[in-house]
Amino acid sequence: MVLSREFYARDTVEVAKSLLGKVLVRVIDGNILSGMIVETEAYTRDDPASHAYRGVTARNKVMFGDVGHAYVYFIYGNHYCLNVVAKSKDMEAGAVLIRAVEPIQGIDVMMRNRGGYARGIRVEMLTNGPGKLTQALSIDSRHNGLDLTVGGELYIEEGKSISDRDIVATGRIGISEGTDRLWRFMIRDNRFVSTRKGYYYYQ
Numbered sequence: 001m002v003l004s005r006e007f008y009a010r011d012t013v014e015v016a017k018s019l020l021g022k023v024l025v026r027v028i029d030g031n032i033l034s035g036m037i038v039e040t041e042a043y044t045r046d047d048p049a050s051h052a053y054r055g056v057t058a059r060n061k062v063m064f065g066d067v068g069h070a071y072v073y074f075i076y077g078n079h080y081c082l083n084v085v086a087k088s089k090d091m092e093a094g095a096v097l098i099r100a101v102e103p104i105q106g107i108d109v110m111m112r113n114r115g116g117y118a119r120g121i122r123v124e125m126l127t128n129g130p131g132k133l134t135q136a137l138s139i140d141s142r143h144n145g146l147d148l149t150v151g152g153e154l155y156i157e158e159g160k161s162i163s164d165r166d167i168v169a170t171g172r173i174g175i176s177e178g179t180d181r182l183w184r185f186m187i188r189d190n191r192f193v194s195t196r197k198g199y200y201y202y203q
Contacts, residue, residue, distance in 0.1 A: 001157060001158050002148075002149060002150070002151050002155045002156070002157050003022065003068075003148070003149065003155075003156045003157060003158065004068075004149060005066070005067055005068040005149045007068075008067035008068045008084060008085065008086040008087075008149075009067050009068075009086075009087070009088065009089070010086065010087075010088055011087075011088050011091070012042045012043070012044050012086050012087050012088075012091065012094035012095070012096060013042045013044075013183055015042070015084075015086035015096055016040040016041065016042035016086070016096045016183065016185050017040075017162075017167055017185050019037050019040050019084075019096060019098070019156070020037055020038065020039075020040060020162045020167060020185060020186070020187050021036060021037065021159045021160040021161060021162040021187070022036070022037050022156050022157065022158065022159045023035070023036055023037070023104065023156065023157050023158070023159040024036075024037055024082075024098060024101050024133075024137070024156050025154070025155050025156070025157055026106075026137040026138065026139065026153065026154050027152070027153045027154070028109070028138055028153070031106055031109055032105050032106055033105060033106030033109055033110055033136070033137050034103075034104045034105040034106065035101030035102055035103045035104055035127055035133065035137075036101060036102040036104060036159050036160070037098055037100075037101050037156070037159075038100050038101060038102050038186060038187045038190045038192050038193055039098075039099040039100035039184070039185070039186045039187075039190075039192075039193045039194055040096050040097060040098060040099055040184070040185050041096065041097040041099055041172045041173075041183055041184045041185070042094070042096055042097075042183040042185075043063075043083075043094065043095050043096070043097065043183075044087070044091060044093070044094045045063075045087075045091060045092040045093040045094065047178050047181065047183075048177035048178045049172060049175040049176075049177050049178035049179075049181075050063075050093075050095075050178075051063060051073070051095075052064065052092070052093035052094070052095075059073060060093075062085060062095075062144060062145050063083075063085055063093040063094065063095045064092060064093045065085060065145075066085065066147075067085050067086055067087060068084065068085065068086075068147060068148055068149040069084070069085045069145055069146065069147055069148065070082060070083070070084060070085075070143050070144060070145065070146040070147075070148055070154065071083040071084070071085055071095045071144065071145075072134075072139060072140065072141055072143050072144040073141075073144070074141065075131075076131075078131070079130070079131030079132075079134060079135065080131065080134040080135075080139060080140050080141065081097060081130040081131065081134065082097070082098045082130065082133070082134050082139050082143070083095040083096060083097045083098065084096050084098070084148055084156065097130060098130065098133065099129065099130050099173075099184070099193075099194055100127060100128045100129060100130075100132075100133065100186075100192055100193050100194045101127045101133050101192065102127070102190065102192040103123060103126055103127055103136075103192075107123065107126070110126055110127065110136035110137065111126060111136075113135055113136050113137070113138055114126060114132065114135050114136050124191050124192055127192065128192050128193060128194045129194045130194075139154065162187055165188075166187060166188045167185055167186070167187065167188065168185070168186045168187070168188050169182040169183070169184065169185055170182055170184045170186070171183075171184060172184045173194070173195070
């Protein structure tokens with residue numbers, strides 16, 4: 001079952017934790033590609049590391065809009081990042097970055113999308129990073145603003161529930177501000193996360 005809009009209409013940090021274990025699905029020409037979400041990061045309006053921190057721009061306006069929509073942006077001049085807008089009613093903006101997934105279905109297609117067979121990429125390295133997973137699943141700027149709660153070519157569906165004792169919280173990666181916020185969440189001991197840097201247990 002596709003996650004409802006209500007799922008995302010909560011505190012961004014809580015949604016980031018709740019997305020662990022859920023399944024990201026991409027449909028391409030009738031082929032289903034999917035992976036269990038194993039790593040996320042939360043970004044809010046009052047967060048200096050967030051794109052929304054300095055207000056609405058043409059780039060970040062999706063973060064200020066309806067929850068459950070994809071926020072996709074191009075970074076470092078070479079890859080896309082997939083986020084989903086998530087925030088409670090009293091929050092002006094918020095989004096959760098999907099950092100890594102554990103491949104489930106369509107692995108052959110994902111491998112071809114990343115040139116993995118020619119480069120000898122192991123399955124563990126196929127989608128263990130935000131740029132890797134968007135390349136593997138053919139997600140790009142065309143999907144920015146897409147409603148993820150209605151099914152179609154890109155959505156997130158129910159998977160498994162991850163208990164608090166199996167969630168690890170760390171500082172976020174690749175930022176210079178807001179480094180004190182432990183808003184990167186991973187499934188403990190999962191081999192498909194992007195890195196184990198700053199590994200702390202969430203209580």
